[in-house]
Amino acid sequence: MRSCRAGHNGTAPRAALAYYEAWTSKDLDSAMSYIADGMVCDAPAGRIDGAVAYGEFVAPFVQILLNVKLIAAFGDEKTAVVVYDTATIPVPNAPAAECVTVEDGKITCSRFIFDRAPFQAARQQPPASA
16 A cells, blocks of 8 residues: 655644654653643543543553554644554554644644454454464
8 A cells, every 4th residue: 555645744743743653663651742631532432531541542552563554644733634554463454543633732632543343353352372
């Protein structure tokens, strides 16, 4: 699949891509430096309020991350969209998209979109035999 990375010169795409680069490098401390204390995230599992809760939400995913490919990133001074595909320990192909609002260089709001079904199916599989 060809990558499209257009229009990421605004404030919001720069912050969103810096956040993306940090968490995909498994540097959660650096990633969280781009998250506002009062950040709100709407994810498939429901609303997540605050940076601490968001960090607790993201940390387990970062631990199972094997690889990631940026598909697209674009935005303006206030809003950015980042679309990517991840490979994780339980799921080899997990595309996702985040639409974020950025204020003063920090992500204040995220609409996080991904399909939970492959992860639920992986959890229901019997453990692999040794």
